[in-house]
Amino acid sequence: MSKFTAHFESQDFPNPVIIDCTASAQVSQMYYEWINKGIHVVTPNKKANSGAFDQYKRIRELQRKSRIHYFYEATVGAGLPIISTLRSLVETGDKIVKVEGVFSGTLSYIFNNFNGEKSFSQIVSEAKASGYTEPDPRDDLSGMDVARKVVILARECGLQLELDDVKVQSLVPEPLQGLTSSDEFLNELPNFDEEMELRRKGAEVSGEVLRYVGVVDVKTNEGRVELQSFPKSNALAQLSGSDNLVSFTTSRYLRQPLIVRGPGAGPEVTAAGVFSDLLRVAFYLGAPS
Ligand SMILES: NC(=O)C1=CN([C@@H]2O[C@H](COP(=O)(O)OP(=O)(O)OC[C@H]3O[C@@H](n4cnc5c(N)ncnc54)[C@H](OP(=O)(O)O)[C@@H]3O)[C@@H](O)[C@H]2O)C=CC1
Numbered sequence: 091m092s093k094f095t096a097h098f099e100s101q102d103f104p105n106p107v108i109i110d111c112t113a114s115a116q117v118s119q120m121y122y123e124w125i126n127k128g129i130h131v132v133t134p135n136k137k138a139n140s141g142a143f144d145q146y147k148r149i150r151e152l153q154r155k156s157r158i159h160y161f162y163e164a165t166v167g168a169g170l171p172i173i174s175t176l177r178s179l180v181e182t183g184d185k186i187v188k189v190e191g192v193f194s195g196t197l198s199y200i201f202n203n204f205n206g207e208k209s210f211s212q213i214v215s216e217a218k219a220s221g222y223t224e225p226d227p228r229d230d231l232s233g234m235d236v237a238r239k240v241v242i243l244a245r246e247c248g249l250q251l252e253l254d255d256v257k258v259q260s261l262v263p264e265p266l267q268g269l270t271s272s273d274e275f276l277n278e279l280p281n282f283d284e285e286m287e288l289r290r291k292g293a294e295v296s297g298e299v300l301r302y303v304g305v306v307d308v309k310t311n312e313g314r315v316e317l318q319s320f321p322k323s324n325a326l327a328q329l330s331g332s333d334n335l336v337s338f339t340t341s342r343y344l345r346q347p348l349i350v351r352g353p354g355a356g357p358e359v360t361a362a363g364v365f366s367d368l369l370r371v372a373f374y375l376g377a378p379s
């Protein structure tokens with residue numbers, strides 16, 4: 091842990107909460123210790139819940155048997171109520187069949203704006219400047235950020251999925267996969283604009299648009315992340331900005347899935363998601379609502 095060490099003990103404060111707003115796996119490895127010390131944890135960081143299943147299970151079991159809270163609503167959909175919706179479906183006895191849709195604000199923004207007016211690399215830079223991407227945008231373009239969300243949602247559904255089990259279609263051009271820095275990657279990306287433009291035109295000639303989707307299939311115990319083309323009449327084709335659209339097909343919502351849609355990335359909505367979790371901790375601890 092180079093930059094960060096939590097020095098305080100829980101008894102120094104009446105109800106300590108640590109909010110981890112990094113994307114660091116190292117920081118997320120501290121959660122067990124913090125919860126064990128009586129420190130509540132709130133985070134938009136996906137690393138703990140999409141890391142090794144045993145570690146995740148250890149945290150969840152400790153948190154369940156302690157009176158310590160661990161909230162991570164913003165790990166999927168930023169400020170949108172995705173985790174809480176899924177939880178309330180499961181807790182009220184519904185059976186989840188499938189969770190699918192656009193889970194990435196960055197890739198939504200990119201494909202919602204990739205209409206022939208600007209190059210692919212230009213739109214990637216805009217997504218980064220808008221604060222939608224991960225600290226390293228390759229995490230978005232490689233599909234790993236969506237794959238992590240697929241794992242998080244799958245585990246909420248009761249599956250024991252590991253990140254490696256998710257089939258991922260990466261959008262990082264093969265020759266750029268070995269680059270060490272994200273700056274180098276962004277500098278090289280324009281060289282592959284033509285390749286992406288061909289894919290876009292391929293969908294366009296059939297009257298379709300490209301969308302990057304994630305799927306948790308509970309029946310087959312599978313997760314996948316892929317670029318698909320959709321007719322313009324499809325709800326996914328009508329997204330705008332950084333919209334996420336998450337569709338829950340369940341026993342209760344079988345013919346007509348329950349849908350949550352809205353901006354799914356960016357500093358404001360993410361901060362709101364994290365703040366809402368913090369208020370929930372305070373409320374559960376007895377603060378007036
Ligand atoms: N941006 C978004 O729309 C959303 C983001 N999230 C999640 O929120 C988290 C943060 O994302 P975002 O705010 O965009 O990323 P940023 O890169 O803007 O912020 C990350 C911050 O974490 C700090 N940091 C990194 N490692 C450490 C460490 N070991 N100790 C202390 N500080 C550290 C960085 O400091 P420094 O700059 O000094 O390196 C930086 O200030 C990620 O986990 C992301 O997945 C979730 C939902 C939406």
Ligand SMILES: N[C@@H](CC=O)C(=O)O
Nearest residue numbers: 194195196222223224
């Ligand atoms: N980079 C992510 C941020 C939220 O998780 C995204 O684009 O969705």
